Amino acid sequence: MRQRLSKALGDTARAARQQAGLTQADVAERIGVATEVYGRLERGLLMPSVPTLRRLCVALHLPADKLLALSSTQPPAWAEAPPPPEREGPQMRRLLRHARKLSPHQLRALSLVAATLHREE
Missing domain, CATH: 1.10.260.40 (lambda repressor-like DNA-binding domains)
Incomplete structure (x- = not known):
């Protein structure tokens, strides 16, 4: 985004x-x-x-x-909404279930790993 x-x-x-x-x-x-x-x-x-x-x-x-392309009645092209939870695939739902059980320290580490992987795309 x-x-x-x-x-x-x-x-x-x-x-x-x-x-x-x-x-x-x-x-x-x-x-x-x-x-x-x-x-x-x-x-x-x-x-x-x-x-x-x-x-x-x-x-x-x-x-x-x-x-910032906010002046029209349509949402700007860059403001793509995330898919609703029911349309997320099983892998994403599984990952979210696991993430919800992590401690704040573990969640921070997972976030850093995810950010690093995202930059490599």
Whole structure:
């Protein structure tokens, strides 16, 4: 979900910047980041901090809900809801049953393993 949000934000920022007739360097200077950093933001490789997001909205004259693709009545493409529990497969249900029995320390360890496996995809 984070990658889709980053991509949507970057695409919207690029379109707004181009519509305003600004270069990446112009926007980067206005929001107080290096041009390379702003370029990564437009390519969807970087999520801005909240203060930077606010400065970006001001620089591009764009409300935050539009920049985050929240302004339509439809849910944004990046906000995919997880499947309802009844549609999860038996392996996922089994894993959840086991996870619910773990201590906080064991659950933290399982979370780290899962995060590492997810990054390797």
